[in-house]
Amino acid sequence: MREISLSQAVNEAIAEEMRRDETVFLLGEDVAEAGTPFKVLSGLVEEFGPQRILDTPISEPGFTGIAVGAAMTGLRPIVDLMFGDFIFLVMDQLCNQAAKTHYMSGGKLTVPMVLRTNLGATRRSAAQHSQSLHALVAHIPGLKVALPSSAYEAKGLLKTAVRDNNPVVIFEDKLMYQDKAPVPEEEYLIPFGQANIVREGRDVTLIGTSSMVQVAEEAADILAGQNISAEVVDPRTIVPLDEATILGSVKKTSRAVVIDEGHQSYGVTAEIASRIAEKAFYHLDAPVQRMGAMDVPIPFSPALEDLTVPTPQSVAERAGAAVRGELFHDA
């Protein structure tokens, strides 16, 4: 199978959906001639023209609001939010308007929009361009949240997002745009709410999101060298969350480490860990472990920034301790 980069996969997903459905259009900053800072959108304006690839002023609330209105009145906008950190600017449009319109209109209106943005640290982009803020929107009922972990996942999930009649926020890892993966030529979709067991294992379940899936896989390699068999589960979407697959895996292995690049406190790791504790409690042989980004503003200093996110080594260390029964917090 051919291998393409994550940015090419996203580009293909958008192009295919725009060809398939003329109500699909894209808007955002530097999306047309500039082709976005990550070069994800190169060539789209040439094919679809400036009517459907809309360059906007630097006004996230403005163009996100436009998208909400367009979605309510029959179009399928894809909003390009250049950095995930800018999601703070569009909270009202996203959380108060898009998320609640279907409910508050008694089901008469839908908001089939996609907000494409990114997450991920270690790009030396400093505290305001390095955050992973998907937990913020996952908290709001009415929004779906997808976290692709590879080029293959990015294409399949984005195409599903475009076809969903609900507002969907999809976070790509900005460090992974050039990472290549096998992606079939033929069309495919990845359904929401179906976790992927990336790797089967026996002793511990590593639940990773987005780029943390790669981290978990590398950790599993390290653990295999210690004769520890780790299962890696990628939820793919955190809303809806495929609880059954996660619980099934943990019931099998009796141990879980949840890895996500959002800040650890009050985040995705907390949510998943608590569901495991609630619903698989009697299967647990070790306390559920959470590994998120350190609860600090992401430092600009490369040496410091690298310390804030989970690594294959740190995950393997924690998972190994869980398997060996070394995790004991004397409260």
Add this chain to the structure above:
Amino acid sequence: MTHEVTMPQLGMAQDTGLIVSWLKQPGDQVKSGDVLMEVETDKSTMELEAAHDGYLTEIRAQAGENVPVGTVIAIISDSAGSVAPAPAAMLEPDVPNSEDPVVAAPVDVAPALSRADPAPPPNAHPAPSHEKVLASPKAKLAAYRRGIDLQQLVRQGARQPIHFADLETAVATAAPPTAQSALIVQVDRQPMDTFVEWASGVAGKPIEPASVWLAFATRTFRNAVDSAPADGLVVEYAQYGSDDAPSFAVDADKVVLSSIRTLEQVDRVSDLKILDLSATRLSDYRPSGTDGAPALVVGAIGTDKYSINLHFQEDRLPLNVAIALLDDLAGHAAEPMKHLL
């Protein structure tokens, strides 16, 4: 027949009502629709009407009290003479502030009464009699299902917190279930002792009681079981309370008593063991026996009786065979001379 009058909810957000005044007094006859009292809410003062005909027999909240919505504030009875029993909570001297929403709620009655009762409530969990053991949920559940005592594991030195794998280890190293059955018989001591003396006289040298027990046990074992091993019946004898090592005899019933030779060791497991406690005051010993050989324990009961206990595993020695064996042996012990026939 009595009817409770409760504080009504007169507004959406109303939690309590202030009783302004009672317009009826205890003992008054009331008709449905009569105004009983005035109640003030956060918005207005309203009148509360009786919902039943009868007599106002009891007023439980006085004018000036702020009463939670739903609280019983009065009782209307069908007859003037019937006096509704006051709930216990109202009799408690330490009734809390009437703004406390549970003041007169029936659920408060039980705790109020139990305070005077030193006995714990019948469904209370018994106080844990053990130290708490730290174990993972999976380990605890598995221990519960398998009947493993985590306390015991800790006493045996298991490190806490206990994990599931620790249970596996514990089960693997634990002694296999013994499932030992026991049969017991008592016989007079005198015939055996006399016989030993007599036999020694006939042989012209001392005959050890051990030889007699070995001969009798081998004979009765051979009688009881269908087929004896081709290389002979091995019976082991150990006298407890002495320092002598166990000795072994092969086919001890096939030679005269004076010719029984005992060996320090044999190259196969014993078919039967005799554990002789008769030199002590003890009557029985229950071997934890892991090799499965049946054990005859000869003990003392007072000074004039032996107890002979047969400990065995029924899957190795069927019960009816064991009964036959011990019954036969008791017969030998009661009339030892028969052995010579």
